[in-house]
Amino acid sequence: MxxxxxxxxxxxxxxxxxxxxxxxxxxxxxxxLRKPWSSEWQHQLAGRRVRKVARRGKWIILxxxxxxxxxxxLGMTGRLLAVAQDAVHEPHTHIILRMGQRRxxxxxxxxRFGSATVIQGGKALATFFARAKLxxxxxxMETAYWxxxxxxxGRCLKAVLLDQRVVAGVGNIYADEALFEARLHPARLGRSxxxxxxxxxxxxxxxxxxxAIKLRGTTIRNYVGGSGLKxxxxxxxxxxxxxxxxxxxxxxxxxxxxxAGRSTHFCPLCQEAKRTQY
DNA sequence: ACAGGATCCTGGGGGC
DNA sequence: TGCCCCCAGGATCCTG
Numbered sequence: 001m002x003x004x005x006x007x008x009x010x011x012x013x014x015x016x017x018x019x020x021x022x023x024x025x026x027x028x029x030x031x032x033l034r035k036p037w038s039s040e041w042q043h044q045l046a047g048r049r050v051r052k053v054a055r056r057g058k059w060i061i062l063x064x065x066x067x068x069x070x071x072x073x074l075g076m077t078g079r080l081l082a083v084a085q086d087a088v089h090e091p092h093t094h095i096i097l098r099m100g101q102r103r104x105x106x107x108x109x110x111x112r113f114g115s116a117t118v119i120q121g122g123k124a125l126a127t128f129f130a131r132a133k134l135x136x137x138x139x140x141m142e143t144a145y146w147x148x149x150x151x152x153x154g155r156c157l158k159a160v161l162l163d164q165r166v167v168a169g170v171g172n173i174y175a176d177e178a179l180f181e182a183r184l185h186p187a188r189l190g191r192s193x194x195x196x197x198x199x200x201x202x203x204x205x206x207x208x209x210x211x212a213i214k215l216r217g218t219t220i221r222n223y224v225g226g227s228g229l230k231x232x233x234x235x236x237x238x239x240x241x242x243x244x245x246x247x248x249x250x251x252x253x254x255x256x257x258x259x260a261g262r263s264t265h266f267c268p269l270c271q272e273a274k275r276t277q278y
Numbered sequence: 279a280c281a282g283g284a285t286c287c288t289g290g291g292g293g294c
Numbered sequence: 295t296g297c298c299c300c301c302a303g304g305a306t307c308c309t310g
Contacts, residue, residue, distance in 0.1 A: 075304055076303065077302090110287080110289070116282085159280085164305080171303050172302090217303090223303070283309085285305100286305095289302095290300105292300090
């Protein structure tokens with residue numbers, strides 16, 4: 001489910017609710033997540049103060065005292081929610097951090113594609129992301145880098161945008177939305193883009209992500225932010241999930257195809273491959 | 279290097 | 295109502 005805007009919203013919601021608070025104790029369910037949970041981690045986490053809540057790509061990082069990090073990935077259906085201790089117990093709750101002031105931070109995940117990992121030390125954290133070859137944040141991505149990565153690949157734009165090693169944080173919804181914004185066909189090959197088109201796409205990614213962050217992300221099924229509020233971007237979608245509906249620019253019905261293994265939505269007129277190819 | 283498919287899971291929706 | 299199939303904001307591993 002969650003892409004960069006949803007993760008960013010969660011981080012912003014959680015920051016004032018948990019920063020400065022202490023983790024009193026940790027409860028872990030019996031059902032395995034994507035990465036195995038080590039039994040030592042509970043003891044390592046207990047008694048630590050949360051210094052800060054941060055984001056890298058689609059990862060949520062709780063920075064704790066003692067150079068310790070608790071890193072979450074929400075996968076498709078994960079949620080990280082700060083609630084009162086006596087709040088209704090949601091099904092599929094896998095991790096509960098009991099904080100001070102009768103508050104809890106709960107990690108729930110229906111499909112269990114998400115993960116939670118404890119990492120000791122900033123260096124180890126850097127290694128963790130380096131090993132995943134996680135690409136730059138879209139907002140900090142340099143023009144030259146992006147042009148080069150596109151020029152060097154024969155993959156289609158949809159596949160490049162989804163590749164976390166090229167740029168971190170874009171998923172299926174915002175890949176389609178960014179390509180619509182840039183008026184580029186999702187099947188265009190990276191190396192077929194002119195420098196101007198590459199720049200247009202980079203700016204479109206930033207524009208679309210910022211727009212979505214302002215609206216607290218997209219709620220289609222499960223997603224809610226760290227405080228339980230839903231997103232609003234789904235009301236503003238122009239490509240993703242609009243199959244057969246009129247393009248907001250030219251009224252042509254939005255088409256759906258399968259690309260890079262994912263359903264892909266675009267306007268066959270505004271994003272026509274031939275018109276932009278040269 | 280890359281495309282495509284399968285895999286990990288659960289739940290919701292559509293068709294019959 | 296039940297059943298079966300397909301689909302889903304992600305990532306990874308395998309084959310060709």
